[in-house]
Amino acid sequence: MPEIIDSNRAVPATARGRTPRSLGAAARARALLVLCAALAALSVGCGGGQTQGEAFDPRWKDDGGADIAAFQKRFAGRRIPLGADVAVGVVAGARARQLVGVPLDGGPAWTFVHRLDARPAVAGSVVVGLGRGELFALDARTGELLWKRRAGGRLRGAGDDGETTVVSLVSTTGTRSVVLAVSREGLVLRQIEDSAAIGVPAVVGRYAFLPWQGRYVTVFDLQTGGEVARALLRTEVSRAFLLGGAVFFGGEAATRFDASIGLGAAGRASTARLPARELPGAPVWMTAGTEVLGPTASAEDRARLYARPRPAGPPGIEAERYVATYYRAAVGLDARSGALAWAHAGEADFLGGAAYAGGFALCDARGGITFLDAQSGAVAGRASLGRPIQACVVQADGFTAASLGARPVEAAAAGARPVEAAMAGARRSRAGE
Numbered sequence: 001m002p003e004i005i006d007s008n009r010a011v012p013a014t015a016r017g018r019t020p021r022s023l024g025a026a027a028r029a030r031a032l033l034v035l036c037a038a039l040a041a042l043s044v045g046c047g048g049g050q051t052q053g054e055a056f057d058p059r060w061k062d063d064g065g066a067d068i069a070a071f072q073k074r075f076a077g078r079r080i081p082l083g084a085d086v087a088v089g090v091v092a093g094a095r096a097r098q099l100v101g102v103p104l105d106g107g108p109a110w111t112f113v114h115r116l117d118a119r120p121a122v123a124g125s126v127v128v129g130l131g132r133g134e135l136f137a138l139d140a141r142t143g144e145l146l147w148k149r150r151a152g153g154r155l156r157g158a159g160d161d162g163e164t165t166v167v168s169l170v171s172t173t174g175t176r177s178v179v180l181a182v183s184r185e186g187l188v189l190r191q192i193e194d195s196a197a198i199g200v201p202a203v204v205g206r207y208a209f210l211p212w213q214g215r216y217v218t219v220f221d222l223q224t225g226g227e228v229a230r231a232l233l234r235t236e237v238s239r240a241f242l243l244g245g246a247v248f249f250g251g252e253a254a255t256r257f258d259a260s261i262g263l264g265a266a267g268r269a270s271t272a273r274l275p276a277r278e279l280p281g282a283p284v285w286m287t288a289g290t291e292v293l294g295p296t297a298s299a300e301d302r303a304r305l306y307a308r309p310r311p312a313g314p315p316g317i318e319a320e321r322y323v324a325t326y327y328r329a330a331v332g333l334d335a336r337s338g339a340l341a342w343a344h345a346g347e348a349d350f351l352g353g354a355a356y357a358g359g360f361a362l363c364d365a366r367g368g369i370t371f372l373d374a375q376s377g378a379v380a381g382r383a384s385l386g387r388p389i390q391a392c393v394v395q396a397d398g399f400t401a402a403s404l405g406a407r408p409v410e411a412a413a414a415g416a417r418p419v420e421a422a423m424a425g426a427r428r429s430r431a432g433e
Contacts, residue, residue, distance in 0.1 A: 159209070285307060321341065363392035
């Protein structure tokens with residue numbers, strides 16, 4: 001039985017006093033999907049409702065990348081919107097946790113109180129959370145509640161294109177995956193259930209990109225309810241995401257959805273990798289998209305890698321830099337050789353972060369956000385969530401070094417520190433000093 005309960009009981013925007021907008025072409029298409037979903041519940045054939053099984057058949061015969069290459073040609077040129085540039089922290093509360101968010105470009109901070117069973121997901125222009133049987137979405141820049149609805153299971157992740165939010169859940173039993181496509185009005189356009197382990201999705205228009213079983217990405221048509229094409233990759237993949245106007249499939253590496261995607265099965269797609277290097281805490285670039293991350297950061301969150309794959313041109317890492325964090329230490333590394341470029345000692349453990357064009361935004365346990373220059377490691381700016389946090393999620397999509405503008409830099413920390421000082425700070429953090 002489905003783990004999503006009462007899927008048509010939503011709290012749309014108009015029920016909260018918003019003025020309804022006139023229906024444009026996109027809104028009319030979504031309304032048609034909603035109508036079809038309702039009719040499908042009455043066994044009327046239409047593009048909507050619940051889909052089970054067919055799209056995730058592991059007995060699929062590899063077509064040499066022909067279908068996914070043909071779909072990519074049709075898809076190429078489609079405008080992919082940029083998501084909100086924002087940091088969102090989880091704050092402990094007496095009865096319910098509080099979410100605090102701040103735009104990276106210096107907009108006003110916001111707060112939202114809700115119980116959380118897992119870490120919230122930031123995708124596109126929304127923040128998605130789940131707690132005590134209620135799934136909700138917030139505007140990522142303002143914290144405004146967009147919709148909430150009853151739901152079971154646990155949150156793996158979400159994708160969003162500014163119009164539709166696709167949410168990936170694992171059932172309460174842990175044996176099935178549930179994917180919901182939800183409109184901005186909080187109405188379910190499509191519900192998918194399968195025994196396959198479906199990771200973090202992405203969505204562009206009517207197409208959802210669903211990674212599963214660690215090696216496939218299914219392109220799913222939300223309107224017709226079927227698989228359009230399937231990519232087979234030779235690197236572990238459990239996440240799909242939008243970045244810089246491009247679609248990526250991520251896991252141990254990041255593969256760009258471009259004209260080379262049909263070569264994925266041969267290992268020749270446009271894939272960005274980080275050099276192998278032993279680092280304290282054995283950090284990874286992207287956690288498995290099938291995992292459910294807790295609302296409190298773990299040791300693995302304190303030891304992470306952050307890098308930004310190029311959205312265009314030759315595959316690789318922007319600025320040829322990536323960052324490794326280890327508690328209070330952050331080190332910049334050459335993305336081709338892994339050689340050490342610089343080190344920075346923070347004021348508290350780093351719990352989350354993101355790479356942007358020209359730098360890195362790292363979020364720490366005190367609620368501080370530090371912007372580091374990619375080449376030198378110098379502090380390029382600071383922001384704050386205003387209070388200590390238990391976990392942090394950062395999204396930097398269209399953000400650039402120029403976006404920092406006139407944000408002031410604290411003089412006492414306006415430079416990279418020696419490696420020894422950074423690692424000493426990390427050791428003190430681990431020891432609880």
